[in-house]
Amino acid sequence: xxxxxxxxxxxxxxxxxxxxxxxxxxxxxxxxxxxxxxxxxxxxxxxxxxxxxxxxxxxxxxxxxxxxxxxxxxxxxxxxxxxxxxxxxxxxxxxxxxxxxxxxxxxxxxxxxxxxxxxxxxxxxxxxxxxxxxxxxxxxxxxxxxxxxxxxxxxxxxxxxxxxxxxxxxxxxxxxxxxxxxxxxxxxxxxxxxxxxxxxxxxxxxxxxxxxxxxxxxxxxxxxxxxxxxxxxxxxxxxxxxxxxxxxxxxxxxxxxxxxxxxxxxxxxxxxxxxxxxxxxxxxxxxxxxxxxxxxxxxxxxxxxxxxxxxxxxxxxxxxxxxxxxxxxxxxxxxxxxxxxxxxxxxxxxxxxxxxxxxxxxxxxxxxxxxxxxxxxxxxxxxxxxxxxxxxxxxx
Amino acid sequence: xxxxxxxxxxxxxxxxxxxxxxxxxxxxxxxxxxxxxxxxxxxxxxxxxxxxxxxxxxxxxxxxxxxxxxxxxxxxxxxxxxxxxxxxxxxxxxxxxxxxxxxxxxxxxxxxxxxxxxxxxxxxxxxxxxxxxxxxxxxxxxxxxxxxxxxxxxxxxxxxxxxxxxxxxxxxxxxxxxxxxxxxxxxxxxxxxxxxxxxxxxxxxxxxxxxxxxxxxxxxxxxxxxxxxxxxxxxxxxxxxxxxxxxxxxxxxxxxxxxxxxxxxxxxxxxxxxxxxxxxxxxxxxxxxxxxxxxxxxxxxxxxxxxxxxxxxxxxxxxxxxxxxxxxxxxxxxxxxxxxxxxxxxxxxxxxxxxxxxxxxxxxxxxxxxxxxxxxxxxxxxxxxxxxxxxxxxxxxxxxxxxxxxxxxxxxxxxxxxxxxxxxxxxxxxxxxxxxxxxxxxxxxxxxxxxxxxxxxxxxxxxxxxxxxxxxxxxxxxxxxxxxxxxxxxxxxxxxxxxxxxxxxxxxxxxxxxxxxxxxxxxxxxxxxxxxxxxxxxxxxxxxxxxxxxxxxxxxxxxxxxxxxxxxxxxxxxxxxxxxxxxxxxxxxxxx
Numbered sequence: 001x002x003x004x005x006x007x008x009x010x011x012x013x014x015x016x017x018x019x020x021x022x023x024x025x026x027x028x029x030x031x032x033x034x035x036x037x038x039x040x041x042x043x044x045x046x047x048x049x050x051x052x053x054x055x056x057x058x059x060x061x062x063x064x065x066x067x068x069x070x071x072x073x074x075x076x077x078x079x080x081x082x083x084x085x086x087x088x089x090x091x092x093x094x095x096x097x098x099x100x101x102x103x104x105x106x107x108x109x110x111x112x113x114x115x116x117x118x119x120x121x122x123x124x125x126x127x128x129x130x131x132x133x134x135x136x137x138x139x140x141x142x143x144x145x146x147x148x149x150x151x152x153x154x155x156x157x158x159x160x161x162x163x164x165x166x167x168x169x170x171x172x173x174x175x176x177x178x179x180x181x182x183x184x185x186x187x188x189x190x191x192x193x194x195x196x197x198x199x200x201x202x203x204x205x206x207x208x209x210x211x212x213x214x215x216x217x218x219x220x221x222x223x224x225x226x227x228x229x230x231x232x233x234x235x236x237x238x239x240x241x242x243x244x245x246x247x248x249x250x251x252x253x254x255x256x257x258x259x260x261x262x263x264x265x266x267x268x269x270x271x272x273x274x275x276x277x278x279x280x281x282x283x284x285x286x287x288x289x290x291x292x293x294x295x296x297x298x299x300x301x302x303x304x305x306x307x308x309x310x311x312x313x314x315x316x317x318x319x320x321x322x323x324x325x326x327x328x329x330x331x332x333x334x335x336x337x338x339x340x341x342x343x344x345x346x347x348x349x350x351x352x353x354x355x356x357x358x359x360x361x362x363x364x365x366x367x368x369x370x371x372x373x374x375x376x377x378x379x380x381x382x383x384x385x386x387x388x389x390x391x392x393x394x395x396x
Numbered sequence: 397x398x399x400x401x402x403x404x405x406x407x408x409x410x411x412x413x414x415x416x417x418x419x420x421x422x423x424x425x426x427x428x429x430x431x432x433x434x435x436x437x438x439x440x441x442x443x444x445x446x447x448x449x450x451x452x453x454x455x456x457x458x459x460x461x462x463x464x465x466x467x468x469x470x471x472x473x474x475x476x477x478x479x480x481x482x483x484x485x486x487x488x489x490x491x492x493x494x495x496x497x498x499x500x501x502x503x504x505x506x507x508x509x510x511x512x513x514x515x516x517x518x519x520x521x522x523x524x525x526x527x528x529x530x531x532x533x534x535x536x537x538x539x540x541x542x543x544x545x546x547x548x549x550x551x552x553x554x555x556x557x558x559x560x561x562x563x564x565x566x567x568x569x570x571x572x573x574x575x576x577x578x579x580x581x582x583x584x585x586x587x588x589x590x591x592x593x594x595x596x597x598x599x600x601x602x603x604x605x606x607x608x609x610x611x612x613x614x615x616x617x618x619x620x621x622x623x624x625x626x627x628x629x630x631x632x633x634x635x636x637x638x639x640x641x642x643x644x645x646x647x648x649x650x651x652x653x654x655x656x657x658x659x660x661x662x663x664x665x666x667x668x669x670x671x672x673x674x675x676x677x678x679x680x681x682x683x684x685x686x687x688x689x690x691x692x693x694x695x696x697x698x699x700x701x702x703x704x705x706x707x708x709x710x711x712x713x714x715x716x717x718x719x720x721x722x723x724x725x726x727x728x729x730x731x732x733x734x735x736x737x738x739x740x741x742x743x744x745x746x747x748x749x750x751x752x753x754x755x756x757x758x759x760x761x762x763x764x765x766x767x768x769x770x771x772x773x774x775x776x777x778x779x780x781x782x783x784x785x786x787x788x789x790x791x792x793x794x795x796x797x798x799x800x801x802x803x804x805x806x807x808x809x810x811x812x813x814x815x816x817x818x819x820x821x822x823x824x825x826x827x828x829x830x831x832x833x834x835x836x837x838x839x840x841x842x843x844x845x846x847x848x849x850x851x852x853x854x855x856x857x858x859x860x861x862x863x864x865x866x867x868x869x870x871x872x873x874x875x876x877x878x879x880x881x882x883x884x885x886x887x888x889x890x891x892x893x894x895x896x897x898x899x900x901x902x903x904x905x906x907x908x909x910x911x912x913x914x915x916x917x918x919x920x921x922x923x924x925x926x927x928x929x930x931x932x933x934x935x936x937x938x939x940x941x942x943x944x945x946x947x948x949x950x951x952x953x954x955x956x957x958x959x960x961x962x963x964x965x966x967x968x969x970x971x972x973x974x975x976x977x978x979x980x981x982x983x984x985x986x987x988x
Contacts, residue, residue, distance in 0.1 A: 006799055009554050033554045101620065128569035143565050254572060257579045258988070259618045 010035035013060040014149040014210035018218075022228045029231065032125070032145070034061035037230040044334065049227035050196050050237050051335055054157040056217060056228050059150035059202060060210075063108075063125060066144045067118040071137040076110060076118060078282060079133055081265055083275035087112050092176045092191050096265060096273055097129075102286030103253035103262035104270075105129055106246050109193060111178060119144070123246045129254065133282065149210035153217065154200030156387055156396035157224045162190070162201060164220040170201070171392040183209075183216055195234060197241025199387045199394075236331045239340050242301055242381035244268060249299055249328045249342045264290055268299045294350025297325075301382060302375040304330070304339040304358055310373060313358040315345055319372050324353055333382065340382050341375070352377055455481045455740040457971070458730055459949070460717045460756070461911070463491025464514075464697050466746030468964030469949040469971075471522050471704040473742075475980035476972050480709045481738065482701075483730065485716035485911065488694075489701055491746070492910050492917065493959050495694025495845075499897035502852050503845040504783035505692040506899060507910060508917070509836060509854040510534065512677030512686040513958040514696065517590060517982035518965050522703040529699035531687040532841050533679040536804035538795070539649040540887045546794045547645040547810075548801045563643040570640040574650075580621060581628055582676040582683055583987050584613055585955075589676075589962045590984045592970060593929040593937045593954045629924055633667040634812045644811045651815060652807055652832060655858050657917040657957065659776035661819030662812050666923045673922055673958065686805075688838045692845055696959060720745070720946060722761040727946035730756075742945045742971055746964070748912060748919035749773050749932035749952035752941075766942050769933040773952075774921040777903030777914035778822060780831075780860030782880050785897040786851040789837070790888040806835040808883055822859035827876045827902075831883060832858045851894075855880055862903045862914045873902050918957025919950050928954060939967035940974075947971055 011034050013019070019037060027038045036058070040046060049055040067076060077084055080095040087093050089112050096107035108122035120130070130141050153162060162170055166183050167190065173179050179190045186209040194200035205213055218226060238245065246252050249268075256262040264287060265274050274287060304310045309332065315325040325345030333340050345353065356375040361368055387394055459470045462484035470480045488494060492507035511531050519529070535551035547563055550556040561568035594606030614622060628636065633654035637647050651662045654671035661667070679685040689695040701711060716733040720743050729739035745752040753762060753770035762770075795801055809815055809832045818828035834856040839846045846852045857880050864872055877900035885891045903915025912919060920926055929937045932952040939947050949967035951957040969981040 006548070006550060006555055006559075006796065006801075009552055011554075011558065030554055033557055101618065125569040125572060127566055128573055131566055255576050257576055257583060259616055259621065 011146075013058050014207035015058045015060065015151070015214055017211060018214045019058055019228065023230075027230070031061040031231065032063060036061060037228070038232045039230045040228050043232050046227055046229040046233035047236050047334055049225060049229060050155050050198060050233060052156065053225035054153065054155040054161045054227075055196075055233070056214070056226060057152040057154070057230075057234065058228075059152045060148070061145070062150065063122045063143070064145045064148050064150075065120045065122070065126065065130060066142050067120055067130075067139060068116055069137075069139040070116060071134075071139040072116045072118055075134050075137050075139045076120070077278065078280065079130070080110070081274045081281055081283065081287070083278040084110065085278065089114050090178045092178060092193050094176075094273070096270060098265065098283030098287070099129075099253045100283060100286065101253070101262075102264045102283035102290055103256070104246065104250065104265055104268060105253045107244065107270075111191065113178070113189075119148075124252055124254075147207065149205055149207045149213070151203045151213065151217070152194055152196075152200065153203060154194045154196040154198055156199055156394070158198075158200050159393040160395055161217060161220055161224050161226060162203075164223055165216045173201075174391045175389045184212060186212070188213065195241070195243055196237040197243070197381060197384060197388060198237070199385075199390075199396075235329070236333065239301075239329065239331045239342065240333050240335065240381070240383040242378075244270070244299065244342065245329065250344070263299065266290060266295055267297055269301075295347050296350075297344060297346050298352070299328070299342060299344055300352070301378045302327075302341045302343050302356065303336075303378055303382065304341055304360075304373050304375045306360075306371070306373045307332070307339070308360045308362045308371055308373065310339055310341055310358040310360045310375075313360050315343060315375065316357045316359065317353045318355050319357050321355075321357065324356070327358065336383055338382075339373075343375070453739070454729075455479050455738070457481070457742040457744060458483060458738060458740040459744045459746060460720075460730065461485075461491060461746030461950070462489035462697070462701070462711060462713070463746050463950065464493040464700060464959055464961055465949050465951060465964035465967075466491070466744070467697055467700040467704055468518060468522070468961040469744055469746065469968045470709055470964075471700055471707065472965055472968035472980045473971060474704055474707040474709040475522075476968075476977045478975075478977070480704070481740065482704070482709065482711045483715040483717055483732070483738070484711065484713045486909070487713050489711060489713060490694050490697030492906075492912060493693045493697045495692030495698075498783070498899050499785040501847050502785040502850070502897065503692050503694075504852060504899060505689075505694070505838070505854055506783045506901070507781065507906065508693045508959050509781075509838075509856065510686045511689050511693065511696060511959055512674075512679060512684075513960040514677070515590060515961050515965070515982075516678075517985055518961040521980070521982040522700060524696075524699040524703060527699040527702040527706070528691075529695055530690040531679060532690060533682065533685050533687045534804055534836070534838075534841070536801055537649070537807070538801040538804065539645050539652075539807045539810055540792070540794055541645050541810040544794055545645075546801070547643070547649055548795075548799070549649060549804075550800070551804070560643075560646065563646055564641070567641045567643050567646050574637075574640045577624070578672065578675055579683065580617070581625060581672050584617070584625065585672060586676050586987065587613055587984060588928070589955045589960065590965060590982065592939065592966050593931070595935070595938065596929055597935075628668050628672075630665055631668045632661075632663045632665050633671050634662040634816075636668040636671075647812050648810050648815060649807065651812060652809070652834065655815065655819070655832065656834065656856065657779055657858075658921060658923075659774075659778040659822070659859075660921075660923075662815045664819075669924070669927075670922050673956065677958070677960075688836075688842055690842055690844060692838075692842075693959065700961075717756055720757050720761075722758065722943050722946070725761075726944040727941070742947065742975070744947040744949050744967060744971065745941070746950045748775060748916070748950055749948065750775055750913040750920075751911065752948060752950075752952075757941075761943055763942055766933065766936065769936075773932055774923065774926060775913045775916040775919065775952075776921060777862035777907065777912075777916050778859045779903070779906075779915065779917055780827065780857035780876060780880070781899075781901040781906070782853075782855040782857065782877055783899040783901075784853040784855065784881075784895055785846070786837075786853055786891075786894040787896050788849065788890075788894050789840075789851055790853070790884075790891040790894055792888050794887060802837060803840055804836075806833075808833060808835075808887055818859055822861050825861050825863055825865050827860045827864070827879060828858070829879060831860075831880060833880060833883065834858075835884060850896075855884070860902050862907075868902060868904045873900050873904070876900065876902055919952040920956070922956050927956065931956060939963075939970045 111119040189204040250263040330341035456478035653674035727743040906915030
């Protein structure tokens, strides 16, 4: 039997040798138990690699589950709130799933690899819920997080970089499509997906090929600026792109202890994913009941005036007004020159508050100061660019 | 009965004298009374061993028993300015919260052995840190498997998760759901620990408000959580855990806490709650963590005693209370086994409900229903304890070299079936031939309990019956000890050679020495019929006894056993309320 190595607290990914070599500041954190860089060198340089040239991120820690068998589609369709009947082999779709009370457990993507063969990617550990939900169905579910090495290659020159690195067939690959290709004789699956809101790809291969794939990409560094990026740069771009982060922007239902601290898709502003016309799915009854009532609270995207970071700020319905919410995550967007935030606020009679003000505490040379900043709800992504979906992608 | 009133009316008829006997100088007191027809009758005669002075001092309160709850209760009464006397039958204080040097150089926490449930509110209010208490969190726990492997529940979350996944990937994810669910029930129950249970049948405003608080706490749960909570309270731990986990070792590992101290098995309904009772404590906010009191558990009672004494409290050891004096349906004091009477405005019993009502109160002072309830009170002895002085550190070859797992709890029962069979033996009036043990070696952290390089091992054993066939003898007690030692030795080859001294305690020894009826560590089973407003009995859950000025403050009262201090503090709050005094007991810090 294998014994446990108690000295290894965080697990290395298949890319660890390169990640460790390139990570200058050694600012590690745990992502699903894997040793992950928050920053490699300089945050600003990593951010602009994503928005101006090409970034590479080790995506392996993202939870991956293989779902196969005759009932695989039935199972997935019952699991998620979205209508996935149009999904076919070679395509990817964004999904989220709820418990029976209609509270969100997690979000992620389903990759249909072949008939009755799917990969579900999620932010958090979901094996327990997947197995519980599959009772009585002819479906096989296994965690393959460690069996698949994954890299996100994102940014305006990502297409050019990958093409130069030796991957062919990318020019006609549309967003949310999958390409099965190979590099140096080993198989690589490429999907045009990502968490940056920019032109970008995710590469999936056997861990044995991980380092060779990494090296092939960085081999064209003399042609294009390519930087490995950590979680901190990703946090900025995902908020710019308006993507929610389960666990940070809301409590996932499985980990919620206090009643009313979990959230429904409607409360997250994700009602567009919910489809009541499809056959029964978990949480449907609760969500139909909830949908008939005015929404009580919402996770909203907000831009906050000024340059003081509204970290952990309370939100009010006016300057010195009634408290109506809190800021859950926030970043300074270098491209928009604005503070962007994800905030949980109360809606009265299903209506957004006419005014929202943040009380911001900030520090100058150890002296704490307070200021008020007006906030504006933004329904669309804060930032988007046509290059994200242009096919064939531009050269940039 | 020789009450102060009789004493006063018969004062001129008291005679006192001393005479030499083979035991030394003996003081004897006699009291006479002239009856109606003029004859003189001796109505009282007793040898006064220690003093012939009648103690005329009247205390504000007497607390019977210097266990941690008795001391806590006394300390809060003293804090309110009362003149309080604690009476302890043993020559040492602490009751089941004691450190004892039974082998020269080795200190044993010879009864309770780890600390988690003790309310931080009480710790803070009584300045226990200033009075020498220090609780060091201990790290992790292990179940050794029969196939040579082990399951380690590490302190470090990422390592813990990966170790669970080594046994079952599914269980690693299920543990997230399990932890969150357990935390829901923890939050609910923790809110009631420092509160007096409401009397649901009462129309008093305070009861109605407390009952409303209870209902409000439930109301804060969602509908499905309420269903789940009711299931949780009535399920067996085995069935409950099987809704989460699949690995045998993990099931056995997490179920251990739910049988400790109970006369129930892992498949007995009601055991799921006992798990919560052991998981709802915390060390510095880490709910579910356990810690060692530096210097052993005696440090807890010593610190409370020191706090109590610093506020003017008085403790008398070797003062065994024979009876609570009752006059006119009011408690007035106590009689010691020496015959000495001590008077007080309030009498508080830290003894368990059975001992309080059946041993130290007169039958005539008790309502029939209470007497019947006390007779029927479920207080079954089911645990044993070994305290072992070791010449060095025992080796556990199943663990990787340098493993931190020896720093935590160690168990040697790897399936639910083995746990249930251990219970079967107990039901047959036999100690478990393959017992469940909770083994700890606190001297890996604590430099004060053994010489440097030597160690002390504490072994809590489930199950050990109150009566074995043919009755307990010293030889049978030692055979029980041998069973436990052999089990540990089968996982630690050098263990037996290191043993310098071992104290073996069956329920017989625990009852005789500590005074816990049947040696039950909780002062009564923690089953739903004996919890909250039913603890110890319906109608008596608010710490008040059947006569005026008489109270209970032991673990027989809400919220029950474990070194918590909450019963003592809650009883103090009720006493001070009745006396119209300022409440010195702390409020719950609250989780939200």
